[in-house]
Amino acid sequence: MVWGGSLNSKGSDYLKLLHEADKAVSFLEKIKERLKSEDKNYIRKTIDIITEYINKISEGVE
Secondary structure, eight states, X not given: OOOSSOOOHHHHHHHHHHHHHHHHXXXXXXXXXXXXXXXXXXXXXXXXXXXXHHHHHXXXXX
16 A cells, blocks of 8 residues: 555554454454344444444544
């Protein structure tokens, strides 16, 4: 990946966290298809929690 500038440690940490969250959500989406509908709701709630947390971080409200 080529950047026009450099990231400070906060930006770099954010990108690492974003990548980890993306991997976790992708995994949860894959296994959700194999679960019972009650369990799918738990997975959906977990994905929502992760998404809300990342949104808060991106807005600078941690």
